[in-house]
Amino acid sequence: MTIDVATVRKQYPTLQQEVDGRRLVYLDSAASSQTPEAVLDAMDGYYRRLRANVERGVYRLSEEATARYEASRHRLAAFVGAPSPDGVVFTRNVTEAINLVAYSWVRRRLGPGDAVLTTAMEHHANFVPWWHAAQDTGVELRVVPVREDFHLDVEAMGHLLADGRVRFLALGHVSNVLGTINPLSELIALARAANPEVVVLVDGAQAVPHLPVDVAALDVDFYGITGHKMLGPTGIGALIAKPERLEQMPPFLTGGSMILDVSAEHVVWNHPPHRFEAGTPMIAEAFGLHAACDVLDELGMDVVRAHERELVATFLDALGAADGVTVYGPTDPEQRSGAISFAVDGVHPHDLGAMLDSYGVCIRVGHHCAKPLMRWLGVNATARASLYVYNDVDDLAPLLEGIEAARRFFAR
Amino acid sequence: MTMDDLYQEIILDHYRRPKNRAPALDGEDVHVHHSNPLCGDELDLRLRVRDGRIDGLVFDGEGCSISQASASAMTDAVLERDLDDALELAEDFRLLMHGTPATRPDDLRDGVVFEGVARFPVRVKCALLGWMAVRDAIETYLAGASDHAVTYDD
Ligand SMILES: Cc1ncc(COP(=O)(O)O)c(C=O)c1O
Numbered sequence: 174m175t176i177d178v179a180t181v182r183k184q185y186p187t188l189q190q191e192v193d194g195r196r197l198v199y200l201d202s203a204a205s206s207q208t209p210e211a212v213l214d215a216m217d218g219y220y221r222r223l224r225a226n227v228e229r230g231v232y233r234l235s236e237e238a239t240a241r242y243e244a245s246r247h248r249l250a251a252f253v254g255a256p257s258p259d260g261v262v263f264t265r266n267v268t269e270a271i272n273l274v275a276y277s278w279v280r281r282r283l284g285p286g287d288a289v290l291t292t293a294m295e296h297h298a299n300f301v302p303w304w305h306a307a308q309d310t311g312v313e314l315r316v317v318p319v320r321e322d323f324h325l326d327v328e329a330m331g332h333l334l335a336d337g338r339v340r341f342l343a344l345g346h347v348s349n350v351l352g353t354i355n356p357l358s359e360l361i362a363l364a365r366a367a368n369p370e371v372v373v374l375v376d377g378a379q380a381v382p383h384l385p386v387d388v389a390a391l392d393v394d395f396y397g398i399t400g401h402k403m404l405g406p407t408g409i410g411a412l413i414a415k416p417e418r419l420e421q422m423p424p425f426l427t428g429g430s431m432i433l434d435v436s437a438e439h440v441v442w443n444h445p446p447h448r449f450e451a452g453t454p455m456i457a458e459a460f461g462l463h464a465a466c467d468v469l470d471e472l473g474m475d476v477v478r479a480h481e482r483e484l485v486a487t488f489l490d491a492l493g494a495a496d497g498v499t500v501y502g503p504t505d506p507e508q509r510s511g512a513i514s515f516a517v518d519g520v521h522p523h524d525l526g527a528m529l530d531s532y533g534v535c536i537r538v539g540h541h542c543a544k545p546l547m548r549w550l551g552v553n554a555t556a557r558a559s560l561y562v563y564n565d566v567d568d569l570a571p572l573l574e575g576i577e578a579a580r581r582f583f584a585r
Numbered sequence: 586m587t588m589d590d591l592y593q594e595i596i597l598d599h600y601r602r603p604k605n606r607a608p609a610l611d612g613e614d615v616h617v618h619h620s621n622p623l624c625g626d627e628l629d630l631r632l633r634v635r636d637g638r639i640d641g642l643v644f645d646g647e648g649c650s651i652s653q654a655s656a657s658a659m660t661d662a663v664l665e666r667d668l669d670d671a672l673e674l675a676e677d678f679r680l681l682m683h684g685t686p687a688t689r690p691d692d693l694r695d696g697v698v699f700e701g702v703a704r705f706p707v708r709v710k711c712a713l714l715g716w717m718a719v720r721d722a723i724e725t726y727l728a729g730a731s732d733h734a735v736t737y738d739d
Contacts, residue, residue, distance in 0.1 A: 193587075521648060521649040521650060522625075522649075523624050523625075523648075523649035523651075523708075523711070524649050524650050524651075527588065527591060527592075527708075528588060531587060531588050538624075539623065539624060539625065540622070540623075540625060544622070547625075552625075553624075553625025553626075553627065553647060553648075554624065554625035582588065582592070582597075583597070583600070583601075583650055584601075
């Protein structure tokens with residue numbers, strides 16, 4: 174099975190546009206993916222037919238909306254192999270999912286003498302919440318360095334774990350800058366060998382859209398997801414957790430929906446996952462995320478992965494052969510995703526982005542919310558082209574053309 | 586957008602062959618470092634003042650063509666000027682970047698060609714970096730200090 178990109182593209186209205194008479198070439202799905210008709214229809218259907226609040230009404234419209242909202246939870250649980258739908262908490266995005274854990278687990282349970290271990294490869298979303306919690310609680314923040322081959326330094330990680338004080342491990346599944354796919358099982362086993370009680374959170378923002386993921390098989394405590402990178406709408410993400418962990422946790426945000434009883438004397442928290450969904454949730458977005466899971470499963474996540482692996486190999490070969498281009502990230506397509514960071518000699522990423530825009534090519538330039546990694550790379554910014562189901566080899570030529578034009582234009 | 590709206594030939598000239606670009610300045614009175622973490626522009630500016638005038642001014646840094654070219658054009662426009670005159674000119678440039686026509690286009694010299702940058706909001710910060718740095722360097726000097734660092738965070 175392969176992806177028929179021409180057919181896929183027809184389902185994305187944004188990709189039908191032209192920029193200055195050129196086909197729009199979207200190479201920024203690592204920042205946010207495009208939205209297929211099926212997702213637009215699902216959200217539209219909510220607003221046009223099922224518009225009512227959820228978890229409250231006794232009339233049919235609300236009951237139906239509630240059933241569909243909960244069906245979205247089950248759909249996502251099935252899509253990522255969650256241990257149970259009760260372990261799926263809808264959040265605004267992965268940033269909020271991670272903060273939920275930082276507030277309701279780490280800040281409540283860790284203190285001076287304990288350590289949180291994260292890595293130098295993380296997106297700020299999986300770095301700053303731990304830094305902040307460490308500041309507030311006296312917990313020590315430790316950071317696994319990156320090796321010259323753009324993989325985590327497993328040996329150094331062993332040393333950081335050696336004293337057994339690491340009680341929480343926060344790890345990215347796939348790097349949004351380097352594309353590196355981290356060997357989760359190996360890294361988690363290492364942490365558990367040092368401290369069997371260690372609690373593990375994985376930031377899956379760049380993994381779930383691109384690889385088959387089975388959270389239960391990974392045996393992690395928490396796994397964060399963001400909808401807008403997996404063909405879903407903005408404004409919805411999820412925390413996938415072991416239900417027993419959620420049972421142990423106090424709420425993060427409080428208010429309506431997340432309680433069973435309230436009086437001036439006492440409040441009884443609702444059961445997970447509702448305990449962590451205060452207020453009216455993102456209902457249309459949950460419908461949309463449901464549809465996004467359907468679209469990805471129809472393609473088949475194995476097929477999606479195979480498509481991207483082949484495409485990234487082609488892009489890496491071409492960029493590697495292009496004059497003045499340096500790629501930051503693993504060279505083996507088996508060990509990386511389709512997020513390709515690179516530099517072009519003599520051209521600042523900002524200028525490159527402007528030139529590529531004039532060719533209708535959308536890439537991301539900047540620090541990619543990963544400043545610790547940028548510091549390690551020794552650069553202020555990189556350019557990043559990233560691939561998804563609607564990209565194909567025909568997106569390569571406009572990219573290379575724009576890069577070459579930028580080299581000529583800005584040559585000193 | 587078209588590349589030519591943003592990247593005038595004069596801007597590219599300043600980028601390729603910057604004026605007053607150097608890592609050090611003899612007899613430096615003030616050094617300021619300005620950075621724009623969002624896009625990764627970095628600028629070091631060194632100022633020497635004699636008799637209330639800008640007697641020496643060099644910049645060094647790393648960043649996009651707009652930020653580096655604008656800093657180069659800035660040094661050219663403010664060298665030899667009285668400090669308060671240079672401050673006024675920096676204000677004129679700042680307003681230019683916010684869409685107000687320059688009141689002293691001739692004094693801004695090549696700075697005026699950056700007028701088009703005002704139409705690209707994300708690049709305005711880049712064009713302003715050098716000018717904000719010289720303003721800060723002068724104010725730092727007037728306050729009797731010799732060092733200042735500024736990080737722009739939006
Ligand atoms: C690896 C990784 N983690 C976290 C995030 C944050 O995602 P969001 O902004 O949707 O919370 C991103 C996206 O930019 C990412 O790439």
